Amino acid sequence: MTDRADRTIDALRSGHDYLTAVVHGLASADLTRPSGASGWDVSQVLGHLGSGAEISLAVLEGALNATGLPDGDFNKSVWARWDALSSLERAEGFVTANDALVSRYEGLDAQTRRELRVDLGFLPVAVDVATVAGVRLTEFAHHTWDVEVAFDHEAPLLPAVTGLLLDQAGGFLDFLGKADALDARPVRIAVHTTAPERTFGLEVGNAITLTDEPDRPDAVLNAPAEWWLRLTTGRHAPAHTPSEVSLSSASLTLDDLRRVFPGF
Template structure:
């Protein structure tokens, strides 16, 4: 329960800060803690059917803190180990990854260091998978 409240606090604080600074990040002191529990609510937060039942395996590389893991979107959305042959590779600050999963990912709030290498997936596709509330 404490983790849920911490996530709410971090994201709602960002909601206020971004109104005054479009480049505001999530609180850096909380990012690592939230990143380690991010997989818990992905099926609740995400819409696996947003990609028209096209299963994908995505390698995710985050910075600040550095983490590497996999994201599978198919019948469900799950975090996995980094796939050997991913359909896409996402590189992003960890705080943006967290904001992506909660629907706080509009292009205006996406840092320039976010990149997605893929021939079949775009950032807009990921935004549809994680539409927010």
């Protein structure tokens, strides 16, 4: 478990360094371009990552100090402060706030990485550092894509984090998806990904779960792993869907899957 925490924290650092370099290369006008997140410009995505870093750090400190989650008004006050910033202030603030969060993770010793349990507030039980850092990595990677796709509509997720995200994706599918988006249920889908190559099943029934590859699937999805991950978080518009993506089925379409995963 510590190894997964180590790898996830390393990925948070490499992701931070990458997006920081991107941000430092942007002109003021670039910050107001529409992003991949509906209704947000690039600076608002960066502001969301910055405010999320502040909140995540407060949650982590609450676990480390045994003081628990911040009170109910804390998040609202953080969001309000970031919403009031200018585009340039959001970009600069993101770099500072996210570096503080990543540095705090990096400073955790091996025992803490292994034994600490963190209450995130929206999960039924407190979870380990690997899971908490993984939740942040998921958010960070997809919002990095939101920034990059403003300038390149064919941008993929960061290749360095795709494998890690793929390994942890199953735990959040029911949270991210809408099983009742499909009228005909249950539906069993065989999923084949590339880069990295994986084979597994997706079942949409009363809940959304990963399974072993079904013997008689209702559909077969072939896709790059990074697009499969983007599908599950709603970043799946046809304009951003690679030509390698295919769905073979007599009853299911890619648009059906898009309805199952509306995104965040």
